[in-house]
Amino acid sequence: MALLSLPPPPPRRPMAAGHAILVVLIALGIGMVLNAPGLAAAAARQPFGWQRSVAVTLLTPIRTFSDLAGLNWPHVALADVAAQATGSASSGDQVAAAAPAPAQRATAPTAAVTGDETEPSPRRSPAGDDRRGGTREYPLRMWVGGDSLTSEFGPALVDVAVRTRRVTADVDFRFSTGLARPDFFNWPAQLRRVAATVDPDVFVVMFGANDGQNLQVDDRVLTFGTPAWQAEYRRRVTAVMQRLSARGRWVWWVGQPGMRSPDFDARMSLLNEVYRSAAADHQRVSYVDSRALFTGPTGAFSPYLDDGGGNRTLMRQQDGIHLTRAGGQRLADDVFAEVAARWGLTEGN
Template sequence: MTNPPPVARRTRFRLLLSAFIALVLAIPLPVVYSTNIAHAQEVRPRRSIIDFIFGTRRRKPQVMRPVAEPPRKKRPHKSVVRAGSSIVKVEPPTIQKRPDAKKVLVVGDFMASALADGLTAAVEEDPGLAIEKGADGSSGLVRTDHLDWPTTLEAKIGELKPALVVIMIGANDRQQMSVAGKKEKFRSEAWNTEYEKRIEAFIGVTTKNKIPLIWTGLPAFQSPSLSADAATLNNLYRSKVEMAGGTFIDIWDGFADENGKFIASGSDVNGQPVRLRGSDGLSLTKAGKRKMAFYLEKDIRRLTGNDEIANLIRLDSSNLPLEGITPQSTITKIERIAPISFLDPELDGSKALLDSNLVPKTSGISPRDLLIEKGETGPAPEGRVDDFQWKKAEKPAG
């Protein structure tokens, strides 16, 4: 038997080798994955015989992405105290109102109800003020068949004896009114005339009982037409309240943008951005109620005479630090003056300094005048910490 020629043997070897290579390439290579998914690791495939013959094929390294654990929900912290084997829930301490606390009666519609909630939160830590909510959400000055506010307010004043009355009303009054048995359209001439009379009658109840009054204006609303009508009603309220000697509080800017248009979100009493209004464009959130009350706090304390810093030492002629100073005395070298009060103790709105009549008349130039007029600083008084002047040693006598 003759051997095949060398060319035929090489051809047969190449065919067998090609078939073997094709068979090996058809078999999938096993891949080893790391079981630790907390850190991304590179996947390294096994090397086959083909890799040894023809070299390792370069592949892009596959990286396992870490699996992020879902965030855990934090449970609200509860203050608890263990008493033996049982757990007792501790409630935050509440400040009790004094028996002689001044009562502030808040009346009106659903906006007045929100205002009362905000004022309650505002004076929560003040034992000298108590908020009485007397609002009716569906009421107004148009539908007297639902609620006659002058008569109702008279009864509430006789029952509660408030020190101050706060009114907020008008959001339900954009409707026709019955005048002398005839239906009048909203904002018609007859409607305006009758509505002004009802405002005066409402205010007259507080005037007759000699009780201070705060009338709170309406804020902007999501509806442009409702906002326009609210602005018109605010003008009526302001003119009538100020004519009767009451206080009108305008809160419009706190719930509108720089153009006076409605905003749903804005800054709260701490300057933080929050949601102020509800999704209906009418109601107020908790932050919105608190912000509305913020506009009234100062006037409420002024009108009720409830001084927030009651323990502050008041300065008068008997306890001034500088003694022996009379209005007629003259000082040529000014170094100190009598202190002034940080507050207005009498709550009378006076802008005069406390005991300004005791401040002596001066003929010299104060350090302030010297700095402003000449741009110079006066020498430090002898012995003060900033007195850096060298003193000449006195020569001994003789």
């Protein structure tokens, strides 16, 4: 009996070159969105120059979309798992802090600042002293803002403050920003607008993670750490402190925590000294030293710390820079303790 032979299968048609390119571009786009935190953090740490400006400008909206859409969770989850498995932060690419849930992320409007805003007259508490608000009838108005290290700390501070029912609070944090690059995001102008329109009783701000770089002044570039650089950066810090502490307001300026990288930690230590010394020259500005909160028994960087209940808890993200949610809560509790001590605020009273 003769066997029937099957016809050979038709030859597979190769994918058209255009389709192949499209598939590659889609895959790259998906990868860029999923890894947006790491890419944005790496771009922000590039040397000062046009390459950094272009990279940050292109990646910031992608990173914002990734955060708001919750597409960065695989990246953040893997970073946390890796840190827990090793007990220390990885030496790989930086991983920026995970954004809080949309319900927690209260941001101030981004209206343009014209410079024509007029600040209202200082408000006084019924007692007539300089402690404005702080009661249920006259709640204290708090505004929290800063760079990406505020993304976990800021919402946590707002939560603990409003639980007293004697504080109203808002938070506004911007990734890859600071006082070094007003061409990218102008914090002094934004803070001037907030002072004029929101008129908080208390400002809590945290800058510096993106400021360890050269400064451009007119057509000059000031090298980081030089006397000229320190003088210019202090001038910027002082101008912000003067603006925020005007009209009877109080300011808590939060310093940078210790960092895993020795070089980066040294840069942040220099910035902290600028903040500390500038705050000492302003009666209504208090400097909050966060370094001791995030160091181990030997004073060295440690991603895991005692949470106060005898449990070792991951406080820092894999990049050795940003705070985890627990770390943000740790810092928020410390800062609010200082604010509450001045106004006699306690939860539910």
